[in-house]
Amino acid sequence: MISKWFDERLELQKFKDKFLNKAFPVHPTFLLGEVALFSFVTLVLSGIFLGLLYEPSTGKISLFGAMVPAAYASVVKIDLLPLGVIVRRIHHWSAMIMIASVIAHLARVYFTSAYRKPREINWLIGLGLLGITLGAAFTGYLLPYSQFSVTATSIAYYISKSVPWVGDWIARLLFAGEFPAHATVPRFFFLHVMVIPAVLVSLVGLHMLVLIKQKHTEPGANRKRKEARGGQRLIGIPVWPEQSYISVSLFFFLLFVVVLMATYIPLNPIETFGPPSPVTPVMRPDWYFLPIYGFLKLIPGDLSISIAGAKIGPEAIGGVFFPGILAFILVAIPFLDRASEAHNYIENPLHRPFMTSAGIAVAAFLFMTTVSGYIDVLHIAPASMAIYVVVVSAAAWVISYLLLRRYGRAVKKGEHVES
Numbered sequence: 001m002i003s004k005w006f007d008e009r010l011e012l013q014k015f016k017d018k019f020l021n022k023a024f025p026v027h028p029t030f031l032l033g034e035v036a037l038f039s040f041v042t043l044v045l046s047g048i049f050l051g052l053l054y055e056p057s058t059g060k061i062s063l064f065g066a067m068v069p070a071a072y073a074s075v076v077k078i079d080l081l082p083l084g085v086i087v088r089r090i091h092h093w094s095a096m097i098m099i100a101s102v103i104a105h106l107a108r109v110y111f112t113s114a115y116r117k118p119r120e121i122n123w124l125i126g127l128g129l130l131g132i133t134l135g136a137a138f139t140g141y142l143l144p145y146s147q148f149s150v151t152a153t154s155i156a157y158y159i160s161k162s163v164p165w166v167g168d169w170i171a172r173l174l175f176a177g178e179f180p181a182h183a184t185v186p187r188f189f190f191l192h193v194m195v196i197p198a199v200l201v202s203l204v205g206l207h208m209l210v211l212i213k214q215k216h217t218e219p220g221a222n223r224k225r226k227e228a229r230g231g232q233r234l235i236g237i238p239v240w241p242e243q244s245y246i247s248v249s250l251f252f253f254l255l256f257v258v259v260l261m262a263t264y265i266p267l268n269p270i271e272t273f274g275p276p277s278p279v280t281p282v283m284r285p286d287w288y289f290l291p292i293y294g295f296l297k298l299i300p301g302d303l304s305i306s307i308a309g310a311k312i313g314p315e316a317i318g319g320v321f322f323p324g325i326l327a328f329i330l331v332a333i334p335f336l337d338r339a340s341e342a343h344n345y346i347e348n349p350l351h352r353p354f355m356t357s358a359g360i361a362v363a364a365f366l367f368m369t370t371v372s373g374y375i376d377v378l379h380i381a382p383a384s385m386a387i388y389v390v391v392v393s394a395a396a397w398v399i400s401y402l403l404l405r406r407y408g409r410a411v412k413k414g415e416h417v418e419s
């Protein structure tokens, strides 16, 4: 009766026939994108609660008799509320899950070659989403305005300043003056709660529109089987009701995991670090920025090159060129590994020795640069660590390539066993 009333006005049946009957592939790795999406929903909901209590100002106010920045005081007060501390931890752990799932989703798309024609556009939109997700984490980091977050953000300030030719201008634009300026926290707050979520929502919408238009790649298929079914047709379960039940269950499972994490895993205790002071603590950034931090540690402090009036020092090499080259490689992948015809099935990574072993080598490189972030604790000299990084990454590439080639030959000869 109610659905008939709505149907007569909004033609819901047409919408149902067009979208809700669409097929969704049955494969667990296709849920990684949804994990990212649902973590974002949790982040928005917990963020709205935190936004009601947070004060984006560095003006001094009294907290337990000491004069501290208002932003810092407001976060200490949130931590003192029983629900406040849990929501703050939910926000933090959802962010970690979102970043990890976006990276895992990217790896799934890469290793199954789902970036190839016609999905190059969604690969590029996805890279924008990765950048903006990291931007959300970066701007959120400063907001508690503790000694810890100010020290971490100052590393990023010096990196932005080191961008050749335009560094000063970028640093002033992003940090609203010489960091830490009075306007830095309001600017980061504005970016964190307004600009970045708006861009993220728009890009996710675009990502989904392109996905609906192009359909998913199909697991368990190959070119012959797809062509026999007329190319683009996809076998899967309908979005309504089967996939929707799976998605809703996934959302609540994720919520359960994140609440469990928030209950038992505390965050950096900002009260222990205290408000910003001239004494700089020994600190490392969160895991997703550790490869950059570790790479910076490997570069000799006095290394400097001058090009057309610009001084290129360690910060620019480690903090600008290293992530820049990584980003350039990611952008170039679908255009280097080109396909003349549309690929609407997922490729078996074991059958693509070069691309799969290259991906493994990059993963090994990122792991080793992450370890480099701990050379002070491990008591390894930067020069020795740089050699380990190169040797391990190269070995990962060569060994995995040779193993996959051998596997490929065994498949051709019919020697492999499938169960």
Ligand code: HEM
Pocket (backbone or CB within 6 Å): 029, 030, 031, 032, 033, 034, 036, 037, 102, 105, 106, 109, 114, 115, 119, 122, 123, 124, 125, 126, 127, 129, 130, 133, 204, 207, 211, 215, 216, 217, 218
């Ligand atoms: C906030 C970040 C992101 C969200 C919420 C998101 C969401 C999704 C969802 C729900 C799907 C459909 C299910 C699936 O194939 O897993 C999808 C597909 C896809 N995504 Fe993302 N994604 C994000 C970031 C990325 C990134 C970083 C890349 C790669 C650079 C990427 C590239 C793609 C591609 C190429 C597809 C189509 C895959 C296929 O048909 O096999 N996405 N995304």
